[in-house]
Amino acid sequence: MSVLIRIPTPLRPLTNGQNEVQETGGNVREILDKLTAHYPGIGERILDEKGDVRRFINIYVNEEDIRFREGVQTALKEGDELSIIPAIAGGSR
Amino acid sequence: MSNPSASHRPSPEGTSPSAFLKGLKCRECGRLYDLAAIHVCDFCFGPLEVDYDYEAIRRVLTRDAIQKGPNSLWRYKHLLPVVNEPTIGLHAGMTPLLKADRLGKALGLKRLYIKNDTVNHPTLSFKDRVVAVAINRARELGFKTVACASTGNLANSVSAHAASAGMNCFVFIPHDLEAGKILGNLIYKPTVVAVKGNYDDVNRLCSEIGAEYPWAFVNINIRPYYAEGSKSMAFETAEQLGWRIPDQVVVPIASGSLLTKIWKGFQEFSSLGIVDAHPGLKVNGAQASGCSPVYQAFMAGRTQFVPVKPKTIAKSLAIGNPADGYYSLDVVGKSHGQVEAATDPEIVEGMVLLAETEGVFAETAGGVTVACLRKLAKKGAIRPDDLTVAYITGNGLKTMEALTGYLPEPVGIDPTLASFRKIVNPS
Numbered sequence: 001m002s003v004l005i006r007i008p009t010p011l012r013p014l015t016n017g018q019n020e021v022q023e024t025g026g027n028v029r030e031i032l033d034k035l036t037a038h039y040p041g042i043g044e045r046i047l048d049e050k051g052d053v054r055r056f057i058n059i060y061v062n063e064e065d066i067r068f069r070e071g072v073q074t075a076l077k078e079g080d081e082l083s084i085i086p087a088i089a090g091g092s093r
Numbered sequence: 094m095s096n097p098s099a100s101h102r103p104s105p106e107g108t109s110p111s112a113f114l115k116g117l118k119c120r121e122c123g124r125l126y127d128l129a130a131i132h133v134c135d136f137c138f139g140p141l142e143v144d145y146d147y148e149a150i151r152r153v154l155t156r157d158a159i160q161k162g163p164n165s166l167w168r169y170k171h172l173l174p175v176v177n178e179p180t181i182g183l184h185a186g187m188t189p190l191l192k193a194d195r196l197g198k199a200l201g202l203k204r205l206y207i208k209n210d211t212v213n214h215p216t217l218s219f220k221d222r223v224v225a226v227a228i229n230r231a232r233e234l235g236f237k238t239v240a241c242a243s244t245g246n247l248a249n250s251v252s253a254h255a256a257s258a259g260m261n262c263f264v265f266i267p268h269d270l271e272a273g274k275i276l277g278n279l280i281y282k283p284t285v286v287a288v289k290g291n292y293d294d295v296n297r298l299c300s301e302i303g304a305e306y307p308w309a310f311v312n313i314n315i316r317p318y319y320a321e322g323s324k325s326m327a328f329e330t331a332e333q334l335g336w337r338i339p340d341q342v343v344v345p346i347a348s349g350s351l352l353t354k355i356w357k358g359f360q361e362f363s364s365l366g367i368v369d370a371h372p373g374l375k376v377n378g379a380q381a382s383g384c385s386p387v388y389q390a391f392m393a394g395r396t397q398f399v400p401v402k403p404k405t406i407a408k409s410l411a412i413g414n415p416a417d418g419y420y421s422l423d424v425v426g427k428s429h430g431q432v433e434a435a436t437d438p439e440i441v442e443g444m445v446l447l448a449e450t451e452g453v454f455a456e457t458a459g460g461v462t463v464a465c466l467r468k469l470a471k472k473g474a475i476r477p478d479d480l481t482v483a484y485i486t487g488n489g490l491k492t493m494e495a496l497t498g499y500l501p502e503p504v505g506i507d508p509t510l511a512s513f514r515k516i517v518n519p520s
Binding site: 006008009010019045054055056057058060063065067068083085086087088 | 121139
């Protein structure tokens with residue numbers, strides 16, 4: 001499956017300035033693996049020492065937080081869009 | 094990217110760090126950054142916080158210096174992240190700390206106080222504190238446009254402050270907010286964007302918009318400065334209690350920022366010698382049952398929360414994916430406090446109880462705080478003699494829909510003494 005990935009500003013230096021890239025994979029984990037393979041340095045930024053998504057990063061598939069689905073095992077279909085967004089935003093109380 | 098061992102560089106915006114501000118620092122990995130409009134660490138995405146020169150502050154900050162300051166949160170300006178003298182939001186803060194004897198009697202608490210931000214200036218919620226700081230800092234950084242993602246109160250405050258500062262303003266809100274909170278934006282003539290989604294949708298969208306538009310999103314790229322305004326709740330509490338830290342505080346949790354900053358404020362005051370340290374302070378959190386990710390994590394003994402889809406009348410607390418949820422759990426845990434949750438009927442009961450005992454009309458979030466305070470007292474987590482402060486953060490006139498059907502109708506009479514005697518009969 002070909003998926004569009006939106007890259008947050010802090011990671012764009014690692015994607016040659018691109019704010020969107022395409023990768024193929026059947027689920028979020030596969031997409032992240034491809035991303036880290038194609039863009040050296042991005043893996044340690046997104047994933048912690050155990051290989052889990054860092055605490056302060058949220059990943060969305062078509063605007064839905066993957067924690068409401070199957071996390072990194074969330075299945076993807078052709079044309080899906082994946083956003084990587086810093087968790088620290090907002091604050092109403 | 095900054096090197097953690099490097100010193101802070103001069104700010105590129107031309108605002109040199111003040112005598113008391115060193116820069117920004119990642120709370121997770123410690124990397125250092127300039128005092129710019131950034132909020133997350135380039136490396137680990139952790140939150141950036143203001144790095145103060147506490148030694149310099151210690152040399153000038155005394156109780157006397159504070160008391161000679163203005164009757165607003167700016168009396169604590171040494172511990173707030175603005176470089177120049179503030180010019181906007183000069184009247185926020187210094188709200189009443191009420192000795193709540195009648196509410197205390199109803200709950201079995203002898204030393205209960207209410208920090209009453211229902212009367213904060215200018216928009217009747219604690220948000221006037223954080224926005225006062227954010228708008229001043231945004232102007233220092235050269236921004237002409239301010240924006241925010243909001244559950245209502247923040248948008249009201251940003252709209253009002255932007256109007257008084259003559260700045261352009263965009264506020265983004267969930268489409269289903271209370272009428273009073275929508276009107277409370279429109280009157281100031283900002284661009285109000287009602288997003289078809291919940292607050293978490295609004296917040297995610299604003300993170301993406303903020304990456305494309307050169308605006309000061311007060312709770313995104315200005316967040317490190319904005320959030321610090323909440324510390325003034327703790328500073329005022331300590332001062333108004335006669336320079337002491339209470340035994341217990343009860344704080345509503347939406348993003349969790351207020352709870353963590355109240356804790357930080359007390360810690361700063363004690364570490365600077367303004368008040369005696371009080372290791373026994375317990376910080377308690379209050380959530381609505383219909384949106385209680387922090388409560389659920391606390392009850393399960395987890396250090397990280399699982400996001401939820403909000404469904405509660407306490408719309409100002411309806412954040413299912415709280416940015417400071419992790420740190421809220423950390424503060425509650427290390428202070429040996431607790432987190433409670435209140436159902437919608439309990440929230441209304443809390444609003445009514447506060448009003449009928451103390452004459453304070455709080456919004457739904459205040460109902461959450463009072464309902465959770467009641468539960469904490471009932472189960473003995475707060476003891477009768479504990480010096481306790483409950484934080485009431487917004488005004489009930491903004492959330493009147495929540496009371497529909499809960500209050501009695503007025504007594505209708507004819508305009509005659511006979512009708513009054515017959516129907517009202519106040520014997």
